[in-house]
Amino acid sequence: MNTHPPLTTGGDSRSRQDTSILRLAPTDTNHSEIPRFSFAGYLLANEDDIRSGVVYSILKSAWRPKGGLEVHEQSKNTFIFILSDEKERERIFQESPWFVKGSHLVLKEWLASQRFEEIVFSRLEFWVQVHGLPKGCMTSENIQRIDSLFPRLISWDKSTLGGLESFLRLRVEIDVHVPLLSGFQFQQEGDEVWTAEFKYEKLVDFCYRCGMLGHTKKSCDDFRWKDEDGNYISLPRPQYGPQLRALAYSPRRHFGALREGKQYH
16 A cells, blocks of 8 residues: 655645745855855866866865865866865965966855856966066056956056066956967057067966967867868967966065155156
8 A cells, every 4th residue: 555645735736836936044154054265166177077186185285275175076177165264265366376287277256145056267367477568668557558458457566567577467367268368569659569478477288279278289179270171270470389478476686775855767
């Protein structure tokens, strides 16, 4: 004899479920069941499926977080990271980009009121060096103009203004769905056109053919660089290559001081 209760007690329960709205408890970031210092990450790895154990081992060594680290795999190359300290989370974001096995890691906050599916892993922060500028162009005013080339300017390094270094240094967001910018052309007062070059700190694997992150030249299938027979064409001067990489910058030591009231101009 079937002792299970009937699935319905009259009417269509499915239609009632579809039309009813369930009111959930309000968002509470201090709830003991919700990790306070969690964030999400996505590895720009086109083919490799990098497991959470590998990610944990590499990032624990790179981040050296106080209080430990948890890594929870959500889907292919997508993870949730949990820390026990807010300052550690801020430091990790500030020192990005990070990478695992040559693939860049896009980090994003996961807000308490946000569904995981709503997180968009489309922007990556870099320190970018701008080389090839005359000393007179290395000003905060021109940084604001260079800003228009990137999705967002976050900050800049004041220690590189005014020719105190041979380049400007900007903290910017890039769009991971478009090729890296290799530089730009500019003019001053005359008609001569100059070229400035971008160099990215902590830039690892990217495609020397199309300039995209997430794959290398070996696995590039960008049709723009193929002839009618499907063979890759060779460019006379490659736009992308190792010249886009820069060593992480650390300010050099400067000695001496100007007398009080002395100006640079």
